[in-house]
Amino acid sequence: MKVEPERLEGVMGAAGDPPDPERGSEVEQDGEVREHAPRRDQVQLPDGLGVDATSVPLVGNRGVDVAVRDHDGATLERGPNHFDDVLLARGQEEEHLGQGRRAGRARLEQRPHRLAERSAVGLARQPDPLAPAVEKRGEVARLGGLAGPLDALECDEYPSHRRASRERMTYSNTPRHARGGAPRALTGFPSGAHSLHGMTFRKKLLLAFSVMIVPLGIIGAQTLWNVRQERVALQTLEESLARARVFADVESVIYRKLRKVRDYLTGWDPQANDEFERLDALLHPRLAEWRQSSVDPDDLRLAGALESLDVQTDTVVRRAFALYRGGDRAEASRLIQRELNGQILPALDSTIKSIYTTSRTHNIARAFRNLQATERSTTMVLIPIILSSVVFGALFAVLIARAFARPVAGLKTMMEMVGRGEFDQARAVEIRSRDELGGLARQFLVMAERLRRAHEGIIQAEKLASLGQMSAAVAHGLRNPLASIRAATQLVLHQLPARSPQREHLQAVIAEVDRLEKRIAHLLDFTKPVAFSPVAESLSPLVDRVLAVFSEKLARQGIDLKVDVGSDLPDAWIDAVQIEQAVLEVISNALDAMPRGGALALSATRIAAPDGGASLRVTVRDTGEGIPASALARVSEPFFTTKADGTGLGLAIAKRFVEQNAGSLTIVNGEREGTVVTITLPASVTDAVPAA
Ligand SMILES: Nc1ncnc2c1ncn2[C@@H]1O[C@H](COP(=O)(O)OP(=O)(O)OP(=O)(O)O)[C@@H](O)[C@H]1O
Ligand SMILES: [Mg+2]
Structure with a gap:
């Protein structure tokens, strides 16, 4: 880095300024930390832009108040740049100021419309405003009590609005390229981006509620799915029962048809053959309805067997009826006995029994199985959710409670310290939380600092007031005799001849009286409350x-x-x-x-x-x-x-x-x-x- 000390337009520091929280800082010199007024650096960039940096004590840290000026000298931007206590403890205030200028320049560069006014090339060629600070490294080393002058002072881009980038500042006696490796972090800054520290209070609350709501949502969704599955199972069962009712009708018609055969052939009911035909006509649509309501292959096979047995029954019965009407009653009875009672009826009984069995096992058991499967899957889903909710909920509850409780406890400690008047200890409390509570703690420290300064100011003002009263009394006592001396001297001067050698002495007396008068006036101006x-x-x-x-x-x-x-x-x-x-x-x-x-x-x-x-x-x-x-x-x-x-x-x-x-x-x-x-x-x- 080429050093151009003449770019430093001027450095001014002044002690004894009225106490002001925005002003004044401490610096370590000769082993003792002393309160003194702000130190300022001004850097004029070649194109008229400039950066003012003033070292100030900022709450929780020391830092530099940076003002960025434009061509007209108007302040474009102003704000603090926090630095680490470690730096000030070393007395490296010049670095503070250098960093402030650097930060100010970074801010200048971030202003697109200002950047547009300058050419990017021109900006790149500008000497680095940090250079004067480097040039002063000998002084820095003296202030910091280092063995020898720093041979390097490096600083990465330092946009002040990104506090995390503070970790990239490096001070060293060896240049980076010689050192190798990444720059060392100066502070134990919480890398809060991924932790609760970096979150706002609002986000923490949202996170806590989300953690509670997510398992509840999953349990609710699972319950809805269960209800749906149970409804499907019950619907299937209901359909099965409806089919069973249709089949009961079919069965009843079949047996009524068979009773009509007996009534006709025994001569009990000569009209029974017509009734048989009417029942047969009734049976067919019911059978078709029952058959169509199922897709189960077993059901369909049994329905086919039943239809075939019905056709066989009709054939045998109609032949028997014909024999009966032809007068061959014995042959008709034998046919019925042999074909219907001997073969068709046992097969029909067996088929109907199978149909009932199938209906029970296939339909009711299937519905039952569905319900069991639903219950199993619900259990499998709910148990891990409940367990993980309990574990994670407890974990998050502890974390969130800590995230809330710690800053509050810190704030309480700080308040107690301030209450006891231990301002320095209060400032030393580390505020890691960056949420609203952390902000509250910082603001509290700012307020406490202002109170302290105001209190000191009051004491100072009281001292000045009593000094003023004393000065006023002394001045009153001195001014009148001085006025008399001056008047008398002037009178004598007027009476002396123009060439008298005494005139010079008398003029000296008047000049001394004037000087005394001026001193008294200054003293009064300075000490009296204005x-x-x-x-x-x-x-x-x-x-x-x-x-x-x-x-x-x-x-x-x-x-x-x-x-x-x-x-x-x-x-x-x-x-x-x-x-x-x-x-x-x-x-x-x-x-x-x-x-x-x-x-x-x-x-x-x-x-x-x-x-x-x-x-x-x-x-x-x-x-x-x-x-x-x-x-x-x-x-x-x-x-x-x-x-x-x-x-x-x-x-x-x-x-x-x-x-x-x-x-x-x-x-x-x-x-x-x-x-x-x-x-x-x-x-x-x-x-x-x-x-x-
Ligand atoms: N324009 C200036 N040029 C050179 N030195 C200056 C100038 N203004 C101030 N100073 C320096 O600052 C010092 C302090 O100035 P200040 O006005 O406070 O006191 P003073 O002028 O010495 O005394 P008084 O104001 O009572 O006459 C001066 O003694 C002088 O050394
Ligand atoms: Mg003066």
Whole structure:
């Protein structure tokens, strides 16, 4: 990776910022963990896009707050990138920032419309924003207490929205190609994609109910199938019984026909032969009906035998009737005795018996068998289902109960810790669950953290208030005597002749009194609680008012002033007194940095925000001596000064006022010379227009 440190536009860190959960972090230095203000990195990509990365303590992890800027400096996207505690414990904050820039760039690349603005080739040729972090590896090694500088710092693509990809970050003293193998996971991150950890609360509940519903569904389906099978079996049985009834009719007609033979041949009923024929005519359709109602081959064979016996009966009977009518009664009786009683009737009895037997065994037994088969298959299906439901149901019940109970228990533990004021221990509780309960626990920690910071803020404010009261008392006691000294000195100065050597001493006295007055004013500004009342305010007259204060000094130092504050700018939503004071401090510093002349450029522009809102950016550039890299991180600290007569409160007050107005103040060295201070302020809401 080629390193181009000059791409790093500037690095600024400042300690002593007001406590804010979004800001401030800890870093390990010289073996002790110290609270300090955010460290920021800004990277300007060649095509005007940029990434700001600010290290912040994020709940549960440390991380980097990444802002992605477009050509106009508008923030396209902003959000945290979590990193591991292990990294911060090593003090590798620079890597955090490097990773943040990398993540920011990854986000830039994910924006298709932004990508379209740049050529893909151009993007590919861009130097990697991570490079400056690598360049600083010596420093990193020092912070991390490593034996020597890191010889490699690698990072795979790191789209921040995919937390799992964190596992692909690797820090090493040996490049990947030399190491071989896959990158080592830095954290014990649950690979929750396939476990209950990765599921939302809703999905877990759905899964639990599904597990209970599936066996119930199977049992229900099996029951329905059973009912159907039983209905089929009973229907078959009913059909068999109906056939048996038809056959009973057939049997009755056959025996009635035979009785008519006896009645006719014995002379009991001379009309019985006609009755025989009538019964025979009745028998045939009933026999056909009974035969057609079965497809069973045994039944069909027996029906055929019965029909054949009936035909034989009819033949014998009709011959006997003819003999009887011809007067040969003895021969008729013998024929009946021999053919009908001797042969046909036994065969007929046997066939009818077989038919009854077949009907019973084939039909009733078949229906019974069907019912038995149904019962068997039901048992075979239901027993494994019931057993597996019991086992899996119990297993899932335990898993789901654990999945619910653990985060709740963790949350309870956290709440108890926060209740006892053990914030650090609460933060150390590992929140593995990524469902709503996990989210609740994280949010609780955020809330607890904010409470802690707010509480600290209150304590700090109380301290400042008492300091302010004390300063006010001291100032009151000092200011009046100082005013008297100044007035008296000026009076004497006026009375002295123009060439008197005493004049110089008296002018020095007045200058010292002025300096003392300024120090007292600064001290009061810094310590007294400030009232904040924002209104819609135009920046142009505000800037004019501030510049008027410096008109004499500008001319005296021969400063070339350039002001570009468009009259068409929207109003800012600010407390004018505070912002005037902030701009005044910044310009005062710029003039102090150019004692032998230079150029001062002051501009204000409107920045559209993606959400349709807007903000205003005031930029103050000077061509002064600039700020040494070692001092840049500390310039906003209260009482940090490099000037013999400075209080070191100017920038601290300016930053405090700007941030109170929901704005931000950054200070970086100019590309070639001097210093650039950027103040961002909210625009009045009436100016909000839909983002392009
Ligand atoms: N435009 C600038 N050019 C060079 N150095 C600067 C500039 N602005 C601030 N600094 C540095 O930051 C330090 C802190 O600035 P700050 O305004 O807080 O205090 P001061 O100017 O030293 O004191 P006072 O504001 O009370 O006069 C300065 O001493 C100076 O070293
Ligand atoms: Mg100053």
